[in-house]
Amino acid sequence: MNITVYNTLTRAKESFVPLDPQRVTMYVCGPTVYNYAHIGNARPPVIFDLWRRVLQTRYDQVVYVSNITDVDDKINAAAAAQGVPISDITRRFTDIYIEDMAALGVQPPDVRPRATEHIPEIISMIKALIDSGHAYEAEQHVLFDVSAYPDYGQLSRRDRREMIAGARVEVAPYKRQPEDFVLWKPSSGDLPGWDSPWGYGRPGWHIECSAMAAKHLGEVIDIHGGGSDLVFPHHENELAQSCCVHQQDRFARYWLHNGFVQMESRKMSKSLGNVLTVHELLQQHPGEVLRYVLLSAHYHQPLDWSEAAVTQAHKTLDRLYAIARDHLQPVAAAASVPDAVLSALYDDLNTPKALAAFNQLCRDLAAAKDTAEKQGLSADIRAAGALLGLLQEAPEAWFGRQKQALDADAIDALIAARDAARQQRDFARADAIRAELDAMNVIIEDSADGTKWRVRQGTAES
C-alpha cells in the first residue's frame, strides 16, 4: 500500500517516497512561546503527530523534529508588559505547551530544539549566505537578497512584482528590495542578544528553522509541515535560505500544510481575539474529545470549532467507550492496524474516513456473536485506537471522570432505592426516582449485571 501526500510545492497529491528508505525525516514548525496555545495552534501538532505514527507503520525510523521558538519580539513584548524576565515567559509557556499537547495525545518529538540553543548554527548559516552572495549586511542588519535566488516564490507561487504591487511589504531603508527579509538584527538594552560578526544582535524569524532542521535532520528533509499561513512568508523564506546555503534545489521534498480552525467561519487567531485556549478547553473536556474533533475533518480543510462539534465528539466517544466497556476483549499480542483504517490514513491522512472505519469496527464488535469474532475485532480496534490516539483510557476511567463532578454516593443510593422499588414492582416510585436522576443529567441503564449510570453530554454546560 502506498502512502500519498498532497504536496504544497507541486500542488498535487504524490506518492510518498523518502530520500533514504531507512530513515524518514520530518520537521514541523513549533510554537513561539509567549502565550497559551489556542486550539488552532494545536492542529499541526495533532495532525503531524498522527502523520508520524502513520509513517512509523511503514518505516522503521522516522525522525520527527519540532522546535520551540524562544527568541522573538512578541516574547520580548510579553516580558516587558508583565515586567518579568524573558526567560520566565519562555520557560513557563514552553512547559504549558508541552503539557497541553500531551493531554491531546501528542507524543513528544524525537528532538525539540530551542532557537536560543542554536545561535552558533544560525550565525554560521548567515555567514555562509553572505559568502555565497545571497545575503548582505546593512546598518547592523543582515538581509537575505531575494534577487539572488531566482526561484524565490516557488512554494507560495508568488510573483515578486505582484508582491510589491500588493504594497504591503515592509519597506525599510536598509533593504535593497522590499521583499528582502531579515536574517539578523541588532539588539540593545534589555533585548536578548548574542555577539556576531555584525554586532550584538538576534536572529530574524525564519532562519532558526532552517538552522535547526539542517542540524538535526540534514540538508534535504522529507517532510516539512505547518499551518497554511506559514506558506508565505515563513516557509518560502526557509526554503530560500536553506537551498542557497546547501546548494540544493530542494529543502523539503514534501511540504504539508494544514487548514485553520475557525470560529464562526473566521480564522481563530490571537489578533482577532476569537481564541479558545487548549488550556481552558482541557478544563471542560477530556483531551481525547478535543483530539477527536481535530481529526474529524480532513487536515487541509478548515475546521469550524463549536460547542456543538465538541458535544458531538464527546457523545460519539461515550458510545465507543461504552462498547469498549461491554465488549472489548483483552488481546495477547499486538495486532496490525486493520486495512480499512490504515488505507484511509495512507491516502493523504484521510482522518474522517479512518474514523468512519473505526466506528464501523466498533459497531461490528458490539454486534459480534461469537468469541472468536469478538477477539479479532478487539485486536483490530486496539491497534487502530493506538494509532489514532483514541480509546486510550480504561472505560472505567473515562466514565469515572465525568462522574467526579457529581455525588456518586447519593446517586448510588438513589439507584439502590429504585432497584428496591422495582423488586417490589412499585414502578411508579421507580420511575419517579429515574426522573429525579434524569434531572441531575444522570442516565441509567439496566443490564444483566446491574444498573449502570453515566452523565448526559451536551446539556450540562453552556
Place this chain on the structure above:
RNA sequence: GGCUAGGUGGCAGAGUGGUUAUGCAGCGGCCUGCAAAGCCGUGUACCUCGGUUCGACUCCGGGCCUAGCCUCCA
C-alpha cells in the same frame, strides 16, 4: 488587485462518472414493567448556468457565495 482552498442530506463531514460513507440529531420496529443502551430499518443530499458523455454530485467552462494568504499568526 494577485494567488489558494471550498460550496454534499437537519447539522458535522468523507467520497465516487452509473451501486450503503460515517457521526450527532429525528422517525419506525425489536428488546424493556417503562426507559436507557444495543440491534434492525428509515430520509426525493450533492450552490447555479452551460458543455462533454449512453449517463455527472463526480470531468470542462462561466457565474454566484464563503474562507485563507499577500502584515505577526498554526
